[in-house]
Structures are given as structure tokens and as C-alpha cells.
Amino acid sequence: MEKTHGITGGVYLVLDPAQPIDLLLQKLEAALTGGVNAVQIWNNWDKETDKLTLIEAIGTLCRNYHVPLFINEEWQLLKQSLFLDGVHFDAIPNDYELIKKAVTRPFMAGITCSGDLNTVAWASKHQLNYVSFCAMFPSPSAGSCSIVMPEVVKEAHKTTSLPLFVSGGITPQNIIALKEKTPFDGVAVISGIMSANDPQKQVKIYKDALGIAQSV
Structure with missing residues (x-):
């Protein structure tokens, strides 16, 4: 298999597997062409x-775009599919080791x-x-997530060198305002890209808002 890149920031695309498969794959490929940096399959x-x-x-x-693929929560699937590069946990697992x-x-x-900075x-x-x-x-896809204040992200940035992503209702417009309040490395997006008529163009708009240089 082609080797994937690591994850340092940028645009992290979350996919809803309940979406019609043909449409899902079509929009995913367009988003990958636009420069998505990581992909996650949501547990839905x-x-x-x-x-x-x-x-x-x-x-x-x-793999065709060297982009890592994460599975939400269901880490057991890592044992069954080499197409998965990692797992995303919704909370601290009791038995990580x-x-x-x-x-x-x-x-x-x-x-x-x-x-909760203990998670960080x-x-x-x-x-x-x-x-x-x-x-x-606020965002329908964020489910029961509570609202996180920018100050929390800013404090986390002081305590860890891990890449920090922000998610939940993220738009190109509020990225710019949020960057004035706290540093972060990337954004996690579902509908903001997958609901767009042109996901490729939309990814580039997000990357422009993040200030990420793009090849012509």
C-alpha cells in the first residue's frame, strides 16, 4: 500500500458513512483533490x-492522495483492515495500553x-x-458536545506540542475570527465540505482561511 503522511494540521474531513455511498465517494475524492489532510469515518x-x-x-x-484514514471509536476494525491508519476516540479509553x-x-x-484539559x-x-x-x-453534527471557549484551546497550546484541531460549526468566516483569539493547527469539518456543491473548491477556501499555502 502507498504510505500515508502524518498529521500536523490543516483540514480534517469527517465522513458520515450513512450518506449514500456513491455520493460519499464522489465528494470525498473531490475533497481529497482540494487538499484534505486527514479523513475520519464517523461512527454512524x-x-x-x-x-x-x-x-x-x-x-x-x-491512499491515492497519501492521506491518513481514521476510524471513530471502533478500534477493533484496525485489526481487520489495513486501509485504516488510526483511531479517533471520543473520550479517554480505559484500556489504551x-x-x-x-x-x-x-x-x-x-x-x-x-x-477538560486533563484530556490534553x-x-x-x-x-x-x-x-x-x-x-x-453550535452545530447539529457536534451532537452533545458542550461549547469550548477559545481560552481553553489557548491554554492547551501552552501545555502541549500536539497538533490542535477545532471542530463544531466551523466555517471559513469564523476561522479567521477564532484565530485572533487562540492559535490552532487545523479544523475538523463534516457538512461544511460534504454538503458543498464543490467540495474541492470548499477545501481550498478553508485552507485559505487557515493561511495554508497552496500549490497552483
Whole structure:
């Protein structure tokens, strides 16, 4: 398989696997062409979905662009599919060391922080690959995430060298305002890209707002 890049920031795309598969893959490829830096499959499966088949289809596209693919919560799937590069935890797992032993291969990991800096400290201690703060703004896809104040992200930036992502209601417009209040390395987005008519163009708009230089 093609080697994927690590994760340092940029645009982190979260996919809803309940979306019609053909449309999902079409929009994903457009977003990858636009320069997405990481992809996650959200834990929102239809009962009829063949998870491993969809993971392979998504993973094949991601590999073509050297973009890492994460699975939300279901770390066991790392043992079943080499198309997955890592797992995203919604909260601190009780048995992370056992999980690492069970997977039996290197993998990346990230975690959601809903404002508790103890989560950031745990992520740093266990050498995770990134932390994502949810939610910065109200958003239907952010679920039950509480609103995180920019000051919390700013404090986290002082305590860890891990890449910090912000998520929940993120738009190109509020990225610019948020950057004035706190530093961060990237944004995690679902509908802001996947609901766009032109995901490729939309990714570039997000990257412009982040101040990421793009090749012509």
C-alpha cells in the first residue's frame, strides 16, 4: 500500500458513512483533490452497511492522495483492515495500553476534548497524534458536545506540542475570527465540505482561511 503522511494540521474531513455511498465517494475524492489532510469515518453506520467494504473503498481513495484514514471509536476494525491508519476516540479509553497490544501494529490516534484539559494532558502523556476540541460553535453534527471557549484551546497550546484541531460549526468566516483569539493547527469539518456543491473548491477556501499555502 502507498504510505500515508502524518498529521500536523490543516483540514480534517469527517465522513458520515450513512450518506449514500456513491455520493460519499464522489465528494470525498473531490475533497481529497482540494487538499484534505486527514479523513475520519464517523461512527454512524447504517445496519446494512458492509463496514470493511466501505472502509476499503474510502481507504483506497485516501491512499491515492497519501492521506491518513481514521476510524471513530471502533478500534477493533484496525485489526481487520489495513486501509485504516488510526483511531479517533471520543473520550479517554480505559484500556489504551491493552488496545495497543491488541492491534499488534503501529497506528495513529487522536481524541476529542470537550474543554477538560486533563484530556490534553492524557493525550500528551500517551503520545497521541492530535487533539480535537468540540464544539467551538453550535452545530447539529457536534451532537452533545458542550461549547469550548477559545481560552481553553489557548491554554492547551501552552501545555502541549500536539497538533490542535477545532471542530463544531466551523466555517471559513469564523476561522479567521477564532484565530485572533487562540492559535490552532487545523479544523475538523463534516457538512461544511460534504454538503458543498464543490467540495474541492470548499477545501481550498478553508485552507485559505487557515493561511495554508497552496500549490497552483
